[in-house]
Amino acid sequence: MRCYGCLKEISSKSQYCPTCKKNIFDNIDIKPLSFDKEEFYTFRAQNTDRMSISGVQDKISLKFSDNNILEPAKANGRYILKPVPRSHDVASKLGDMPANEHISMQISKQIFKLNTAENCLVEFKDGELAYLTKRFDYQKIEGIVxxxxxxxxxxxxxxxxxxxxxxxxxxxxxxxxxxxxxxxxxxxxxxxxxxxxxxxxxxxxxxxxxxxxxxxxxxxxxxxxxxxxxxxxxxxxxxxxxxxxxxxxxxxxxxxxxxxxxxxxxxxxxxxxxxxxxxxxxxxxxxxxxxxxxxxxxxxxxxxxxxxxxxxxxxxxxxxxxxxxxxxxxxxxxxxxxxxxxxxxxxxxx
Ligand SMILES: [Zn+2]
Incomplete structure (x- = not known):
């Protein structure tokens, strides 16, 4: 398969190449998310007022739990997750939206060599792909976040x-x-x-x-x-x-x-x-x-x-x-x- 981060060919055992695993997930082994898109929208609806990330497209913050599982975060999330939007407007071809944002960001990073937020695709529990980006406003400087x-x-x-x-x-x-x-x-x-x-x-x-x-x-x-x-x-x-x-x-x-x-x-x-x-x-x-x-x-x-x-x-x-x-x-x-x-x-x- 191709790495969900940089799109390079990798063995199918892992979804991310070692470089992406390090840059995006600080070397934590990443598995498909423990929830699906419906649970995403439930969390989103319950926490709308508390989310600090703005914008029109539905998104939630994620962070790693103590046992290294990526889960929805009410505060201090380190990642932003954007799934396929919920609209059923077939003409807008929204099913391609996560991969569209991902390839656009990868062109920025890999080909135009611009300073680009770390990003990748990630699987929901049922295998559906969503777009994930690492928040750049948090950074480890001399070991301290x-x-x-x-x-x-x-x-x-x-x-x-x-x-x-x-x-x-x-x-x-x-x-x-x-x-x-x-x-x-x-x-x-x-x-x-x-x-x-x-x-x-x-x-x-x-x-x-x-x-x-x-x-x-x-x-x-x-x-x-x-x-x-x-x-x-x-x-x-x-x-x-x-x-x-x-x-x-x-x-x-x-x-x-x-x-x-x-x-x-x-x-x-x-x-x-x-x-x-x-x-x-x-x-x-x-x-x-x-x-x-x-x-x-x-x-x-x-x-x-x-x-x-x-x-x-x-x-x-x-x-x-x-x-x-x-x-x-x-x-x-x-x-x-x-x-x-x-x-x-x-x-x-x-
Ligand atoms: Zn990669």
Whole structure:
């Protein structure tokens, strides 16, 4: 079988390779969960008000019991479990949702090499798969578990339902988040480049839900500085939402609009180039980022083919990624001025 974490081929005796067992479960032998999805929903319903993890999708916290069994936690959970949502809307293909989040997170971690929350699939008692992620706000530092203070960008930029409206999470721009990173993260140069790559990843995997609350800063006890949190909540949302209105959850720019965007109505290389320059990413770094993106394309498809998605979802994932990469991102029109001037385009020899 393939490891429920990294998707590498392993002997069927274990569900996780040694590396994933160590990174995700601190070397504890993990068995299928001792409860099923119905019991999950019962626990979820009984504890809704007490759960500290927010969001729309149903999820509960888990932690290891004294005898190393993963079980629902009312407080201080170290893992977040997300099963197939309960809706019976067949058109939304929700059965693929856990594997979709898992493969999206693995592409972020293994192929884009982004700092990504530890994650895997896990079996319920009856064998049904759910998505599991390890909370990154708890970390062992010099043998002691410390809890970081986590602030998402809705809170950092002051966006609330009261001040804006119920869509407040979508009413800012990635440029505003980048400004926040520059302001609060002391090592902001690598954090900005990491953030930039995350925006490109979200664009390529068609994640229309990378909103303000899906970017956060962390601060550990006795530290003054903030760091960018690992990447989390990644999903090829277009697969489940057929008429998704936006290409990206937030606009790239607060006010600016490129010629290409004006003509095409979606972001292309010109937008990402201008955005990269706006974030002060040097041209040679931008060229490298885009060369890497061209080079890793086959690796993305290989990993998707090894994922736990249904065959239909694998095909849709690859088709959508290819479309975003080759028809949207790398699209340009001969007459556009930026083609001649662009170092990026020259660097890529498109
Ligand atoms: Zn593994």
């Amino acid at each position: 410390k809890k970081a203070e986590q602030e998402d960008f809705a809170s950092i930029l002051g966006y609330t339902e009261e001040l804006q409206d119920k869509n407040y999470k979508y009413e800012s721009s990635y440029e505003d988040i980048a400004e926040g990173i520059k302001k609060y993260v002391s090592a902001s140069v690598p954090a900005i480049e990491e953030f930039y790559k995350r925006i490109i990843l979200n664009y390529l995997i068609s994640n229309g839900d990378a909103h303000l609350k899906n970017f956060s800063l962390l601060r550990y006890p006795n530290r003054d500085d903030y760091i960018l949190s690992p990447n989390y909540d990644l999903l090829f949302t277009s697969y489940h939402l057929k008429d998704e209105p936006a290409i990206t959850a937030l606009e790239l720019f607060s006010e600016y609009e490129t010629t290409a965007y004006g003509a095409m109505g979606y972001y292309t290389l010109e937008d990402f180039e201008v955005f990269g320059k706006m974030l002060n990413i040097p041209n040679k770094r931008l060229v490298k980022i885009f060369k890497d993106i061209m080079n890793i394309e086959p690796e993305v498809y290989e990993l998707v083919s090894h994922s736990y998605l249904s065959d239909e979802a694998k095909e849709a994932y690859i088709r959508s990624y290819e479309q975003r990469l080759k028809k949207s991102l790398l699209y340009y029109i001969d007459s556009y001025k930026f083609k001649k001037e662009s170092i990026l385009v020259n660097g890529l020899s498109l």
